[in-house]
Amino acid sequence: MITPSPTLARRQTARHLREVVLAREKKRGLLIAFEGPDGSGKTTQRKLFKNWLKSEGHDVITTKWNSSALVKPLVKARKAARSLSPEEFCVLHAADFRYRLENDVLPALWQGQTVVADRYLFTALARDAARGLDLAWLLDVYDPLFWPDMVFYFAVSPETSGKRIAADRSPSYYEAGQDVTEISDPLDSYTQFMGRVIQEYEALARIFQFVTVDAEQSIFEQHRVIRELFESGARRPWERRNQKVLVEWLSHHPKLVKV
Amino acid sequence: MTGVAPPRGTLIALEGTGGRSMAVAARRLERSFRTSQAGAGISPWDASAIFLQIAQGGRGNPAPPPRTLILLYAADLAFRLRWQIRPILDEGTHVIAAPYLETVVGFGRAAGLPQAWLRRVFAFAPPPDVCYRVPESTIPVHRRGAPSDSFLEFCLAQLRNGPASWDTEEIRRGFEGHLDRLESRGKCTLVTARTPGTE
Numbered sequence: 532m533i534t535p536s537p538t539l540a541r542r543q544t545a546r547h548l549r550e551v552v553l554a555r556e557k558k559r560g561l562l563i564a565f566e567g568p569d570g571s572g573k574t575t576q577r578k579l580f581k582n583w584l585k586s587e588g589h590d591v592i593t594t595k596w597n598s599s600a601l602v603k604p605l606v607k608a609r610k611a612a613r614s615l616s617p618e619e620f621c622v623l624h625a626a627d628f629r630y631r632l633e634n635d636v637l638p639a640l641w642q643g644q645t646v647v648a649d650r651y652l653f654t655a656l657a658r659d660a661a662r663g664l665d666l667a668w669l670l671d672v673y674d675p676l677f678w679p680d681m682v683f684y685f686a687v688s689p690e691t692s693g694k695r696i697a698a699d700r701s702p703s704y705y706e707a708g709q710d711v712t713e714i715s716d717p718l719d720s721y722t723q724f725m726g727r728v729i730q731e732y733e734a735l736a737r738i739f740q741f742v743t744v745d746a747e748q749s750i751f752e753q754h755r756v757i758r759e760l761f762e763s764g765a766r767r768p769w770e771r772r773n774q775k776v777l778v779e780w781l782s783h784h785p786k787l788v789k790v
Numbered sequence: 791m792t793g794v795a796p797p798r799g800t801l802i803a804l805e806g807t808g809g810r811s812m813a814v815a816a817r818r819l820e821r822s823f824r825t826s827q828a829g830a831g832i833s834p835w836d837a838s839a840i841f842l843q844i845a846q847g848g849r850g851n852p853a854p855p856p857r858t859l860i861l862l863y864a865a866d867l868a869f870r871l872r873w874q875i876r877p878i879l880d881e882g883t884h885v886i887a888a889p890y891l892e893t894v895v896g897f898g899r900a901a902g903l904p905q906a907w908l909r910r911v912f913a914f915a916p917p918p919d920v921c922y923r924v925p926e927s928t929i930p931v932h933r934r935g936a937p938s939d940s941f942l943e944f945c946l947a948q949l950r951n952g953p954a955s956w957d958t959e960e961i962r963r964g965f966e967g968h969l970d971r972l973e974s975r976g977k978c979t980l981v982t983a984r985t986p987g988t989e
Contacts, residue, residue: 601852602862605843614869622868626861629857671913674907
């Protein structure tokens with residue numbers, strides 16, 4: 532009997548896993564991302580949307596930005612100490628994202644659940660680019676990208692965002708971008724930094740074709756638009772880059788492949 | 791006032807599997823610099839205590855997969871570059887980074903991740919001026935310390951306890967293979983009893 536070389540065996544495994552991924556297509560769940568600056572109302576809309584999906588019979592889970600039990604405490608402690616450089620800030624959030632992707636998002640999608648992401652990787656791209664980091668490097672850090680089925684972008688002006696935030700609280704040091712603006716007043720810094728973040732978001736929205744929602748409209752009107760857009764959106768097969776992520780993930784979860 | 795900038799120091803990378811063996815090699819190298827009247831500083835793994843905090847606080851959570859571990863290493867390295875490596879180099883002093891880039895690249899490659907991705911993620915870190923490979927055999931077995939002293943052993947322990955299936959012995963062999971290739975291409979030098987400063 533001839534034993535295949537390790538390279539050939541890896542290729543055969545990858546081909547088999549691609550077939551498994553394609554076969555799962557009809558049973559898989561959907562990934563919907565809600566993106567936008569602070570104060571754009573996306574969390575309110577995410578909650579309304581989630582409840583509506585549930586009422587429609589979807590099995591839904593939520594994944595929130597910087598929320599993994601593993602990485603969140605690390606980020607929180609470093610933010611409190613104001614010790615993060617833009618690079619460290621970026622890769623810590625990327626670690627949190629990758630951890631949630633592999634432990635929460637992919638397993639849920641594989642089981643057919645709908646995943647609603649309250650901020651996805653575009654938050655990182657916009658904020659980190661606004662901190663002066665190179666977008667090409669940021670895309671490398673988040674590579675391989677796992678693409679949502681739909682991205683809702685809540686467009687709001689820096690002034691509205693600032694006003695909504697200031698109504699509740701003072702923005703925190705990193706939220707206000709004080710690490711890069713060096714402006715001592717948190718709200719002034721926030722308005723300036725958020726202007727940069729929104730510019731980056733808008734560039735991303737054009738490049739990656741987000742569905743833009745006018746976040747200055749009433750809460751009900753936004754919710755109505757989202758439902759309509761979601762219902763009219765055609766279900767497309769997993770993108771090639773998503774297949775690549777799934778093949779890498781499945782290669783270390785043999786039990787899921789057998790099932 | 792005109793000032794003359796001090797000459798930039800040398801960045802020396804120590805790479806290998808063992809935590810204790812690299813710490814010992816780093817201290818020897820630092821001593822030898824001091825003896826020759828040249829200053830040197832050491833930048834050890836986990837200076838930012840990220841991995842220590844994960845080991846202490848991460849119980850009950852699924853263990854992080856390789857890409858997450860690599861991004862966490864990148865966060866630790868960004869910390870080390872900001873607070874240890876760059877300031878010491880700027881003073882014109884030598885820095886011994888133990889470990890530096892090849893240890894994490896070796897782990898990532900051995901875990902099946904593309905080398906190109908690993909190199910791109912760590913593009914923020916300057917390449918070292920000199921790279922040494924530190925074999926575990928440089929110190930006796932009973933003095934090699936706990937697995938948590940070493941990045942590779944920490945990662946292998948995480949993968950063994952995680953939800954996914956990993957052949958950690960194959961990763962260990964792949965890691966050694968990466969350092970073997972670097973050594974055979976002259977990109978790193980094996981530390982032996984004759985290596986200046988590390989005997």
